[in-house]
Amino acid sequence: MDIKDNQGELYEVFIQRKPGADYKHAGNLHAYDKKLALENARDLYTRRNEGTAIWVVQSKHIIASQTSDSESFFDPADDKIYRHPTFYIMPEGVKNI
Amino acid sequence: MTETNENVQKLKDFQAKIDAEIKIEAKDWMPEAYRKHLIRQISQHAHSEIIGMQPEGNWLTRAPSLRSKKILLAKIQDEAGHGLYLYSAAESLGVTRDQFIEWLHQGKAKYSSIFNYPTLNWADMGAVGWLVDGAAIINQVTLTRTSYGPYARAMVRICKEESFHQRQGYEIMVAMMNGTKDQQEMAQDAVNRMWWPSLMMFGPHDADSPRSGNALKWKIKRESNDSLRNKFINKTIPQAEAIGITIPDPDLVKLDDGTYKSGDIDWTEFYDVISGNGPCNKQRLRHHIEAHNEGQWVREAAMAYNRKN
Numbered sequence: 001m002d003i004k005d006n007q008g009e010l011y012e013v014f015i016q017r018k019p020g021a022d023y024k025h026a027g028n029l030h031a032y033d034k035k036l037a038l039e040n041a042r043d044l045y046t047r048r049n050e051g052t053a054i055w056v057v058q059s060k061h062i063i064a065s066q067t068s069d070s071e072s073f074f075d076p077a078d079d080k081i082y083r084h085p086t087f088y089i090m091p092e093g094v095k096n097i
Numbered sequence: 098m099t100e101t102n103e104n105v106q107k108l109k110d111f112q113a114k115i116d117a118e119i120k121i122e123a124k125d126w127m128p129e130a131y132r133k134h135l136i137r138q139i140s141q142h143a144h145s146e147i148i149g150m151q152p153e154g155n156w157l158t159r160a161p162s163l164r165s166k167k168i169l170l171a172k173i174q175d176e177a178g179h180g181l182y183l184y185s186a187a188e189s190l191g192v193t194r195d196q197f198i199e200w201l202h203q204g205k206a207k208y209s210s211i212f213n214y215p216t217l218n219w220a221d222m223g224a225v226g227w228l229v230d231g232a233a234i235i236n237q238v239t240l241t242r243t244s245y246g247p248y249a250r251a252m253v254r255i256c257k258e259e260s261f262h263q264r265q266g267y268e269i270m271v272a273m274m275n276g277t278k279d280q281q282e283m284a285q286d287a288v289n290r291m292w293w294p295s296l297m298m299f300g301p302h303d304a305d306s307p308r309s310g311n312a313l314k315w316k317i318k319r320e321s322n323d324s325l326r327n328k329f330i331n332k333t334i335p336q337a338e339a340i341g342i343t344i345p346d347p348d349l350v351k352l353d354d355g356t357y358k359s360g361d362i363d364w365t366e367f368y369d370v371i372s373g374n375g376p377c378n379k380q381r382l383r384h385h386i387e388a389h390n391e392g393q394w395v396r397e398a399a400m401a402y403n404r405k406n
Contacts, residue, residue, distance in 0.1 A: 006396040007194045008403070027250070028185050030194065032399035033406055044178050047171075048258070067122055 008032040010059040013041040015051035023055055031056075115316050120246035123189035131315050135245055136190050137206075138317065140197045143183035144208035148381050150176045152216040152225065161219060168265050169222065175262065179255045186247040202386050210367065211294050213375030217287075220273050220280070224287035226266015228295040228333065234259050235329045236299065244316035267336065274340040281341075288337070289345045296359065297367045299326040305364075331356050 008030040014023040026045045031037035037056040046054070065073050081087050090097055107126050114121065121127055150173050157173070160166035184194050200206035211229055216222065237259065241252040273284040300306055300322040312318040334357050337344055348360025369375070 006393075006400050008396075008399065010188075027182060027254070029181060032403045036399070044181055047174070047178065064124075067125055 008036075011037045011041070011056045012059050012062060013045050014055040014057075015041075015045060016053040016055075017050065018052055023053075026050075028059060112314075115244050115314075118316075120249060121244055122246045130311060131317070132190055134312060134315070134317055135248065136187060136192055138312075139183055139187040139190075139245075139248055140192075140200070141207050141209075143180050143187060143197070144201050144206055145212065146176045146180035146183060148208045148212045148385060149229075151381055151384060152212055152214070152377075153222065155216050156219060156222050159219070160222075165222075165269070172226070172262050172265060175258050179251075179258070182251040182254055183248075186245075186251045189247045198389060202382070202389070204373070204382070207371065208381075209298060210370040210375060211298050212381060213370050213378045214290065214294055215376050217290075218283050220269065220283040220287035221291070223266050223269030223273060223284065224291040226262050226264075227270055227336070228266070228288070228291050229298070230259060230262040230266060231333060232295045232298045232329050234263060235325050235332070239319040239325065242316075242319050270342065271340055274342065285342060288342050292345050293362065293366070294370075296326055296330070296362055297364075299323075299329070301364065301367075327356070330359055 010028055011031055012028045013026045015026045016023045029040050029044055031040050038054060041054050041056050108128060111127060153169060153173050157166065157169055160169055184197060187197060188194055197206065216225065237252055237256050241249055241256055243249045243252065270284055273280040303309060303321045303323045306322055309318060309321060334344060346360045350358050352358055
């Protein structure tokens with residue numbers, strides 16, 4: 001790390017809106033350790049009760065797909081329409097299925 | 098394909114994405130001029146949030162009640178948060194936060210010139226919230242649709258938080274206009290000083306705004322300076338009338354369609370303040386540099402502690 005670069009590590013912040021909900025990416029922040037990362041995330045992203053739980057993870061630990069490759073990357077799902085319920089035709093009059 | 102042809106194709110694909118309202122993300126290809134424009138605009142926006150804490154901090158210890166002090170403190174804390182959201186968005190373009198701060202300290206990066214005006218009495222806290230935050234909101238709401246994803250997402254969060262700022266400012270104005278004659282005069286005086294600088298916040302007239310062309314084509318900006326300024330004028334004047342504030346513009350006219358046309362803006366003042374000759378330019382920057390330097394040992398200690406763990 002550059003000697004001048006003393007703003008700490010970059011963390012990504014995920015917030016759970018209420019118990020049982022999924023964690024949603026909220027943004028990122030700088031922090032010097034795990035404890036400060038959590039406290040900074042609380043102060044920066046939940047000043048108005050936006051959540052009941054927070055995850056923070058160092059940005060460098062996130063492995064991401066490339067948007068430029070998204071077409072070929074998601075290609076395997078393209079021709080499998082039988083994975084959707086609408087693919088199947090049910091006899092007329094049959095209910096609750 | 099030759100390199101030039103490849104770039105021509107990339108630029109075409111890029112513009113097609115913009116035209117289809119698909120957001121550009123940090124790792125996507127983008128023209129250098131687009132990246133540069135964003136770096137300049139988002140960092141200027143971030144610096145404005147941070148420097149904007151100073152004129153308000155000026156009144157924290159002298160707020161007239163515990164209620165108003167708590168509210169002002171919360172507002173200033175929001176501004177710090179907004180600065181951080183925006184620095185994060187700007188950093189995604191490949192510039193470190195230290196670099197942004199260095200550019201600010203060297204005078205290479207700007208911040209909104211509105212914060213180079215002093216806040217002389219408590220009514221200024223009202224006028225700042227009502228007019229300055231009000232003008233900022235008009236601009237920021239359109240920026241929630243800006244083409245760069247990280248910037249747009251930061252703007253969505255900021256807009257959600259910003260509307261309390263404007264209402265708290267207006268509430269102060271209402272209280273002062275319902276008060277003694279002296280208080281009413283203070284409120285009017287604050288508006289007299291803040292009105293024109295607020296109109297200048299939207300930037301030069303469209304015809305004199307050299308960077309707007311590309312910014313609109315690339316949908317970094319979604320509306321022109323004059324269009325945003327007119328929105329602000331039309332929204333604000335009825336709010337002033339409702340509490341008996343006079344807009345300090347003798348040439349202001351109401352048109353047949355109910356909208357307003359303001360008098361000429363004094364652009365010499367605007368360019369003078371931008372180029373460093375406003376009442377508080379030196380003070381604002383000096384304060385930021387001092388605070389940053391005084392925090393150096395804290396950052397170093399935190400880094401050392403982090404390395405030990």
